[in-house]
Amino acid sequence: MDIVDRINSCRFFAEGHCSDQVQMERLYLLYQIFEAQQRLRAEAFCLQCGQWSSHMSFASGRAATQVEVR
Numbered sequence: 001m002d003i004v005d006r007i008n009s010c011r012f013f014a015e016g017h018c019s020d021q022v023q024m025e026r027l028y029l030l031y032q033i034f035e036a037q038q039r040l041r042a043e044a045f046c047l048q049c050g051q052w053s054s055h056m057s058f059a060s061g062r063a064a065t066q067v068e069v070r
Contacts (some may be wrong), residue, residue: 003043004031012051020045 007028012018020042027034027042034042 003039003046004028006043006046010046010051012049018051019049 004027007013007024010018013021013024013028018024023042024046027039031039
């Protein structure tokens, strides 16, 4: 799983509670223009936090909710 997938499946990030929210938003939106060193730092930060792994079902759970509402 790459950093963009981690960010995309992190409930903390989605709810705006990431302690490095601005940096992660920039990385998520502008991944290709980030230098390798910046990407590695962000990835290390994300791995240390660990919230992405405990909330990975957020993206799929939301899609399932939308289907049920229809």
